[in-house]
Amino acid sequence: MSILEGNNFNGDDASHLAQIIDHINVGVWEFDITTKDVKWSAGFYSILGYKPGEIECSYNYFLEHLLYYHDKPSFLKAINTRNEDNTNTVHVRLLTKATGYQWFESTTKKWENGNGPKFTGSLININQAKLLALRSARNDSFFNETGSIAKVSGFEIDVPTMSLSLSKEAFDIYELTDQVKLSLEEAISFFEPQYRPVLNEAIDNAIKFCKPYDMELLFRTAKNNLIWVRAKGVPIIDDYGKCIKIRGIFQDIDNIKKKGLALQSSITLLNDQNKRLQNFAYIVSHNLRSNTGNLQFMVNLFEESETDEDKAEVFAHIKSISGSLITTIEHLNEIVKIHTEIDRERKTLEFEEVFKNVVSALQSNIESTDAKIEYDFSKCPVINYIPAYLESIIQNLLTNSLKYRHMDRQPVITCRTVKDHNHIYMIFEDNGIGIDMARYGDKVFGMYKTFHQNPDAKGIGLFITRNQVESLGGTIKIDSTVDVGTKFTIRLV
Secondary structure, eight states, X not given: OOSBTTBOXXXXXXXXXXXXXXXXXXXXXXXXXXXXXXXXXXXXXXHHTOOTTSSOOSHHHIIIIIBOGGGHHHHHHHHHOOOTTSEEEEEEEEEETXXXXXXXXXXXXXXXXXXXXXXXXXXXEOHHHHHHHHHHHHHHHHHHHHHHHHTEEEEEEETTTTEEEEOHHHHHHHTOOTXXXXXXXXXXXXXXXXXXXXXHHHHHHHHHHOOOEEEEEEEEOTTOOEEEEEEEEEEEEOTTSOEEEEEEEEEEOHHHHHXXXXXXXXXXXXXXXXXXXXXXXXXHHHHHHHHHHHHHHHHHHHHHOOSHHHHHHHHHHHHHHHHHHHHHHHHHHHHHHXXXXXXXXXXXXXXXXXHHHHHHHTHHHHHHHTOEEEEEOTTSOEEEEOHHHHHHHHHHHHHHHHHTOOTTSOOEEXXXXXXXXXXXXXXXXXXXXXXXHHHHGGGTTSTTOOOSOOTTOOSOHHHHHHHHHHHTTOEEEEEEETTTXXXXXXXXX
C-alpha cells in the first residue's frame, strides 16, 4: 500500500514507510496548487472512519463536507500563512463516519519541485485531549466567574515558611493589584483591631491542633472601605498528622451581613414594640375598665340615694372618678403620641441648650429643694434627635430625681454625655433615696408602678421615658441603691 493514493513510491524502504505511517493513526495528504489534485493516505481515511474510495478524494469535498464550516477560515489561514520553516499547525473539526465531528491537529508544509508548489500535511486525532482541555478551561472560567460574582477568593498558608498565597479575587477584596506581595502579618493587619487576635488564634489552633475555622470579621480595605468578610480555613496534614498548609476561602459578605444585621435589628425592635403594644393594650383595658366600672357603680348609687346629703357625697366620688378617668386618658394619649411622632423630623440639638431650658422651666422646684445641678456635655455636645423627645427625657429624669431626693442631704443631680464608637450615651445620676432593685428592678419602667409612699408619685414618667428612648432604637438602664442614689444610662442612638 502506498503512502498517498495514486502516488507509488519505489523500493522496499518506501513500502515499509507507508506501512508504518498507515498503522500509527496519522492521516497524510498532498495538495497540488497548480492542478488542484489531492491525494490522501489510507491512514487519512482510517482516522475519519472511512475506507479508501468510500468518499470523494477532492479539495472541494474536504472543504465543503469534511471540514466544519466554522473552522474553515482558520484552516485556510494556516495554509496561506507560513512560518520560517514553511509549516503551520491548526486545530480543526472534521466529520467522521461514526462519531460526528471530532478534533484533529492539522500540520501543513509548503514545498517546491519542478512541477510547481505543493502542500503536504498530516492529521492526528486529538479529540479526547482537546475536549479535556476545553472542559478544564470552561470549568476554570465557570469557577472564576462564579467566584467573582459571589466575591469568593482562595488563600493558602504554607506552615513551614508561614508564607501566604492569595488568588486574584482576594486582591480584589483587599482593593489591591495582584502585583502586591502580602505577608501573612500584613494581610491580617487589614482586619479591624478587635478581630486580629481572634484570627491569629484561629490560625494557631489550625496549625497546632489541626482545627478548622469559619468566622465573620470586620475588614478595612486598602481604600479604607469597612466591610464584613468571611474567612474559612481547613488544615492540610501530612502522613504524620502534622499541619503543613492551611487552605481556605476569603469572601466579601458585606451586603449579606449588613442585611442580616438590619433584619435582626428590625426584628428586635418589632418584638420590643409588640411587647410595649401588649402592655399598652393591657393598661388601656385594665384602667379604663376599672374607672368606667366604678363610675357606673357610682351613677347607680346616685340614682338610689334618697337624701340630698347622700347624693352630694356620691356625686363627689363621681367627680373624683371622672377626674381620674380624664388623667388616665391623657396619659394614654401621651403614649400614643410617642408612636405617632416617631417619623417627626430630627434636628441637630445642643445638649447644653436643651438641658438649660428644662432647668429653667423647673427652677422653682430646684430652688425649693436646694438642689445642686451639674452637667458636662463636652465629650459629646450635640445629637441628631427629635427635640420634644430629648426635652421630655431630661425633664422626666430631672423631675424624678427632685421628687425622690433624700431628705437628710442636699440633692446633687449630674448629667453628662459620652460617645462610644457610633453610640451616644446620656448618663443621669442623683444621690436620692434610691430603689430596691432586688425587689422592684423588673417593674421600674412599668406604667403606674410606684415604689415609695410619695403622694406625688404617678408611675408614668419613667414609662413614657423608656417608650420615647426605645421608639428611636435606644436603650435605658437603671442602677440604684437604697439610700445611696440612682443612675440612669441612656443610649440615645
